[in-house]
Amino acid sequence: MTVDNDRIVLISGTAHRDLSEAVSECLSIPLADAHVGRFPDGEIDIKVNDDIRGADCFILQPTCPPVNDNWAELLLLLDTLRRASAGRTTAVMPYFGYARKDRKDEGRVPISAKVVANTLAASGCDRVVTLDMHAAQIQGFFDIPVDHLYAKPVLMQHVVRLGLEDPVIVSPDVGGIKLARSYAKVLGADLAIVDKRRLSGSEIAVEHVIGKVAGRNVIIVDDMISTGGSISEAARIVRAEGAQRIVIAVSHGVFCGPAKERLDAAPLDKLLVTDTVPLPEKAPDKVEVASVAPLLAQAIHNIHYCRSVSSLFDELPESRSPAGALRPDGGQADSKG
Ligand code: R5P
Numbered sequence: 397m398t399v400d401n402d403r404i405v406l407i408s409g410t411a412h413r414d415l416s417e418a419v420s421e422c423l424s425i426p427l428a429d430a431h432v433g434r435f436p437d438g439e440i441d442i443k444v445n446d447d448i449r450g451a452d453c454f455i456l457q458p459t460c461p462p463v464n465d466n467w468a469e470l471l472l473l474l475d476t477l478r479r480a481s482a483g484r485t486t487a488v489m490p491y492f493g494y495a496r497k498d499r500k501d502e503g504r505v506p507i508s509a510k511v512v513a514n515t516l517a518a519s520g521c522d523r524v525v526t527l528d529m530h531a532a533q534i535q536g537f538f539d540i541p542v543d544h545l546y547a548k549p550v551l552m553q554h555v556v557r558l559g560l561e562d563p564v565i566v567s568p569d570v571g572g573i574k575l576a577r578s579y580a581k582v583l584g585a586d587l588a589i590v591d592k593r594r595l596s597g598s599e600i601a602v603e604h605v606i607g608k609v610a611g612r613n614v615i616i617v618d619d620m621i622s623t624g625g626s627i628s629e630a631a632r633i634v635r636a637e638g639a640q641r642i643v644i645a646v647s648h649g650v651f652c653g654p655a656k657e658r659l660d661a662a663p664l665d666k667l668l669v670t671d672t673v674p675l676p677e678k679a680p681d682k683v684e685v686a687s688v689a690p691l692l693a694q695a696i697h698n699i700h701y702c703r704s705v706s707s708l709f710d711e712l713p714e715s716r717s718p719a720g721a722l723r724p725d726g727g728q729a730d731s732k733g
Pocket of ligand 1: 496568569571572597598600618619620621622623624625626627
């Protein structure tokens, strides 16, 4: 199918309409006229009213809770666009649900992230844009292009403004070391790791910290907060070991189950998340939200105009040009191609 280079179409699912509207505003492209609702029995009812034949279509839909509902909606939107002869369809999933189930680590369990990948491709997805997937190697579950974005520049802008002296970046578990190291590199900070053991989906145990946090300002970074166990326990142990200010910078604030109670009770000075996922009604008191809408908009723009997406992450956050400055001809000063 040939893609009409003059037409970007943005279609929003219902998972996070506010973020879709913010992306649409950054791009100065209105959201397509589409009905995404429910039949009386709960089945998903979709009708796209705009003509999208040949267009370069981007569906904005994080597969956050309710994950199964949002995933099914995305699949039906993909099917809708394929049958409406869209030129190319990209699923923009700022949060990729089921990413934590990316391997068969015991007998008789599914690899859920692989099933998500299979169903997206089978429903007509040509490309995926996602952000801080729990495991970057999930890209390999797809045989279509996956653009993996990072919230780091967005969160770092806020962290840098705090002017924390002698900061140390803390990973709340061994699995988060790579992410933590990338933050430490930008700040020129040291790295420390919390020794965490997961007891169940919502319970964890921490015993000690590897690295020096006593008397220092700590920034705990992670890809997501789910029930808040990892972050609240990490904050508790670094405070017990003598940390001064404790700042949390996390890409996805899912905040389910006891997250609010745990985080409200934790010794945190600041809790930063992005808006990849809508804030639940019961959000932690100290939460502050940084928007990834300009970053998503810039990625959509670059994909449409065949510009590099990785170049968006070449610079330090302070010097990154705002996505508000998108040029209608697709031009961009520093694209690598
Ligand atoms: C685990 O490997 C992830 O990076 C997060 O640390 C974890 O999923 C957070 O879950 P919770 O908030 O329930 O501890």
